Amino acid sequence: MTKQPLTLYLAAPRGFCAGVDRAIKIVEMAIGKWGAPVYVRHEIVHNKYVVDDLRAKGAVFVETLEECPDDRPVIFSAHGVPKAVPAEAARREMVYVDATCPLVSKVHIEAARHHEAGLQIVMIGHAGHPETIGTMGQLPEGAVLLVETPEDVATLEVRDADELAYVTQTTLSIDDTAGIVAALRARFPSIRGPHKEDICYATTNRQEAVKAMAPHVDAILVVGAPNSSNSRRLVEVGARAGCSYAQLVQRAGDIDWRALDGIRSLGLTAGASAPEVLVNEVIETVQARYDVTVTEIETATENVEFKVPRILREPA
Known part of the structure; x- marks a missing residue:
C-alpha cells in the first residue's frame, strides 16, 4: 500500500x-x-x-x-x-x-536581594509547581505573593504599592507572562522587575521555534511529560500561533493517530526535559506510517553549558 x-x-x-x-x-x-x-x-x-x-x-x-x-x-x-x-x-x-538549575538559582538570588532591600515580592508562577515552591521558600512565609493570571493582579493585596518587585518562574509562556507583567505595571507603576528576563533562554528558544513552525503545519506533537511546565507551554504556544491541533505525548505510543487523520504536514518538538531518543522514536513511528520528508526549522543555536558542583569534581 x-x-x-x-x-x-x-x-x-x-x-x-x-x-x-x-x-x-x-x-x-x-x-x-x-x-x-x-x-x-x-x-x-x-x-x-x-x-x-x-x-x-x-x-x-x-x-x-x-x-x-x-x-x-x-x-x-x-x-x-x-x-x-x-x-x-x-x-x-x-x-x-x-x-538546582543555575538560572533558577539566579531568580532565588534576585528575590533575596529585593527582600533585603525591604521590598515585597510578587512571583509570577504556577501554584504547586516545585520551582515556585522552591523560589517562594527562599524567603520567610508571606514575603512572596503568587500570581498566575492578570486577574490575580487585580485582587492582589500588598503591603506598600511603592515597595514591590516581581520575579517569575523560568518555564512560563513568554506571551502569558508579558500580559501579567503589563497588569502589574499598570496597577503598580513603580514595581521593579529583573535586570534580565527570568524566563530562561531554553524556554524562550523552544517557544520561538514552535511559533515559527506553527503556520506551516496541520498539527504539532510535543514530546514531554504532563507535569513538565515548559512542555505544556509548547502545546499552548503552538495552538495560539496558528496550528489547529497540538498534542503532548510522553512516548510514540501515546500519539492519537485518529486526531492526525488526513494531515499533510506535522510539526515535532520536545520540552527541555525530554531526551532526543524519544524524539527519534516518534520520527521512526511516523516514518512507518507515512512517506516522510524531514525539514528542520531552526530559530536559534544553543551552546550553553553549566559546570557540575565542585563536590563531584573532587576525588572521593
Missing part, C-alpha cells in the same frame, strides 16, 4: 537544555562517586524516561528529606528547593548536592 506523503517539520532548538543536562549528569556522577543508592528529592527533571533510566542505575526518588537515610548522599532536583531543605540536610550532617 502506498504511504501518504507527509512533511515533518523538526523544531530547533528542542529537547534537553543545559540545566537538565547538568542535573542528569549530577545524579550519574554521584552514583559513580558514592555508589548506589543515591537519593534524589523529587524527580530530578520532569520526564519519566529519564527518571526510570536513573532509577535503574541506582537513584532512589523520594518526595521529602525525611525519607532519606543520614548516611547516603541526597540530590536536590533541578527545580530548586526551599531554603529549609539544605538547612535540614546540613543539620543532619548529610552529604547533599544541589542540582
